[in-house]
Amino acid sequence: MITRREQSINAIIARLPDRQHVVVSNREPYVHKRTRRGTVVERPPGGLVAALDPMMQAVGGVWIAWGSGSADREAVDARDHVWVPPEDPRYVLRRVWLPPDVVERSYYGFANQALWPLCHMAVDKARFRRSYWQGYVEANRIFAAATAEEAASGAFVWMQDYHLAVAPRQIRAARPDLLLVHFWHIPWPVWDVFRTCPEAQRRALLEGLLGSDLLGFHLDRFRQTFLECVARELDAEVDVENGFVDYHGHRTTVRSFPISIDVEAFDTLVRSRETVRWMARWRARPEIGDRRVAIGVDRLDYTKGIPERLRAIDRFLRKHPYYLERFVFVQKAAPSRTRIKAYRQLQERVERMVAEINARHGRHGWRPILYIPESIPPAALAALYRLADVAVVSSLQDGMNLTTRKALPRRSRRP
Known part of the structure; x- marks a missing residue:
C-alpha cells in the first residue's frame, strides 16, 4: 500500500516533471564529524531534514547547505559536492563555507538575536546591530551565489526559513529563469511589532522575500500579517484575498501551507x-x-x-x-x-x-x-x-x- 509520504512525493514529481530540484537551507541533511573512531556521518534531528530528505532521495537534485561539521571539508570533492545518503547515494549535497565571523554575525547574530525574537514577539530580546545585519546579508549572498551556480535552467529552487530572507531577491537578480519558492517556518509578526526593526532592514527583508515566485507560511494569520506589513512598508499592489503581491514588475503568490507529521x-x-x-x-x-x-x-x-x-x-x-x-x-x-x-x-x-x-x-x-x-x-x-x-x-x-x-x-x- 502506498503511504501518504509517497503520495506527496509523487504529487511533487507530477507537478514539476522536467525541472531540477534544488533545496537551500542553513542546516545540512548530513554532517561529517571527526571522532575517536574516525569520521562518522550523522543525520541532524529536526523536522526540516526529516521532511525533505525523503523527497530529495526520491526526486534527486541538489541540496545546498552550510557545511558545519568538523570533517565536512574532507568529505567533499573539488566542487564542494558529496553524494548522500552515504549508504545509498541519491542526490548531491553542495556545501557552502561561511567564514567564522559571518556565522557569528549572521546565524548567532541577526538570525537568532534579531529575527527570531522579533517574529516571536520577544522584542525585549531583539538586538538590531549593524554588524549583525551586514553578516546576514553576506551569508545570504554566499548561499545565493552557490544556488545560481548549481541550478540548471528553469530549476525549482526551494529555500527554507528565516536564515535566508534576502536570498530570493539576490538569486532572482542573477538567475531570473529559476522558479523560486520560499517557506517561512516561524511566525510572521504583526505590523506594530515588525516596525521595531530598523526601516532599511525591514524593507530589505520584505523585498528579499518578494523575490520569490511563491512564499509559504504555516498559518493563514501569518500570511495575512506578512501582507499587511508589505502594504504598509512598500509601494506594492497587495491582493490580500487572493494572496498576490505585485512589486517592481514581479508577482509573488503568498499562501499558507499547514504541515503535520508523517503519521x-x-x-x-x-x-x-x-x-x-x-x-x-x-x-x-x-x-x-x-x-x-x-x-x-x-x-x-x-x-x-x-x-x-x-x-x-x-x-x-x-x-x-x-x-x-x-x-x-x-x-x-x-x-x-x-x-x-x-x-x-x-x-x-x-x-x-x-x-x-x-x-x-x-x-x-x-x-x-x-x-x-x-x-x-x-x-x-x-x-x-x-x-x-x-x-x-x-x-x-x-x-x-x-x-x-x-x-x-x-x-x-x-x-
Missing part, C-alpha cells in the same frame, strides 16, 4: 518493540513507576513557555496536594544556541526552577519533575508519548508546533 511513520515507531521496551524502562524509574504522567517536549527556547509551565506545575501541586507522589511531569528540553547569552540564562533559570520545585515537593524518593536535557533515542521519546496522560504545549508564540501531532495519535499507554 504512518510515527505510528510504526510508537508500536515498535523498541518503544515498548523503553516504556518498561521509564516505568522502572522510581520517579515514574505507575504514576500519572504529564510531558513537555521542547527545544530549550524562551518562546516555549517552559518557566511558565514549571510555575504552573508548582501551583498545581500547592493547590492539589492529593497529587503529591501520584503524578510526575517529564520535561524533555534540549539545550540550544548556548553561545547566545539569553539562551544560557534561560537554561540556568530552568535548571534552578526544577531543583527548587523538586526540593519543595519531593518526598520518599519521589520528585515531581523529571528533567531530561540530554539526547535520547527516538523510541525512548515515543515511549514517553505513549505513557503520557497529558501533553503540555505552552508556547508563548510558535510557528507550527508538532508536539500535539505526536501526542494525539498515540494508541495505548500500556504495553
Whole structure:
C-alpha cells in the first residue's frame, strides 16, 4: 500500500516533471564529524531534514547547505559536492563555507538575536546591530551565489526559513529563469511589532522575500500579517484575498501551507518493540513507576513557555496536594544556541526552577519533575508519548508546533 509520504512525493514529481530540484537551507541533511573512531556521518534531528530528505532521495537534485561539521571539508570533492545518503547515494549535497565571523554575525547574530525574537514577539530580546545585519546579508549572498551556480535552467529552487530572507531577491537578480519558492517556518509578526526593526532592514527583508515566485507560511494569520506589513512598508499592489503581491514588475503568490507529521511513520515507531521496551524502562524509574504522567517536549527556547509551565506545575501541586507522589511531569528540553547569552540564562533559570520545585515537593524518593536535557533515542521519546496522560504545549508564540501531532495519535499507554 502506498503511504501518504509517497503520495506527496509523487504529487511533487507530477507537478514539476522536467525541472531540477534544488533545496537551500542553513542546516545540512548530513554532517561529517571527526571522532575517536574516525569520521562518522550523522543525520541532524529536526523536522526540516526529516521532511525533505525523503523527497530529495526520491526526486534527486541538489541540496545546498552550510557545511558545519568538523570533517565536512574532507568529505567533499573539488566542487564542494558529496553524494548522500552515504549508504545509498541519491542526490548531491553542495556545501557552502561561511567564514567564522559571518556565522557569528549572521546565524548567532541577526538570525537568532534579531529575527527570531522579533517574529516571536520577544522584542525585549531583539538586538538590531549593524554588524549583525551586514553578516546576514553576506551569508545570504554566499548561499545565493552557490544556488545560481548549481541550478540548471528553469530549476525549482526551494529555500527554507528565516536564515535566508534576502536570498530570493539576490538569486532572482542573477538567475531570473529559476522558479523560486520560499517557506517561512516561524511566525510572521504583526505590523506594530515588525516596525521595531530598523526601516532599511525591514524593507530589505520584505523585498528579499518578494523575490520569490511563491512564499509559504504555516498559518493563514501569518500570511495575512506578512501582507499587511508589505502594504504598509512598500509601494506594492497587495491582493490580500487572493494572496498576490505585485512589486517592481514581479508577482509573488503568498499562501499558507499547514504541515503535520508523517503519521504512518510515527505510528510504526510508537508500536515498535523498541518503544515498548523503553516504556518498561521509564516505568522502572522510581520517579515514574505507575504514576500519572504529564510531558513537555521542547527545544530549550524562551518562546516555549517552559518557566511558565514549571510555575504552573508548582501551583498545581500547592493547590492539589492529593497529587503529591501520584503524578510526575517529564520535561524533555534540549539545550540550544548556548553561545547566545539569553539562551544560557534561560537554561540556568530552568535548571534552578526544577531543583527548587523538586526540593519543595519531593518526598520518599519521589520528585515531581523529571528533567531530561540530554539526547535520547527516538523510541525512548515515543515511549514517553505513549505513557503520557497529558501533553503540555505552552508556547508563548510558535510557528507550527508538532508536539500535539505526536501526542494525539498515540494508541495505548500500556504495553
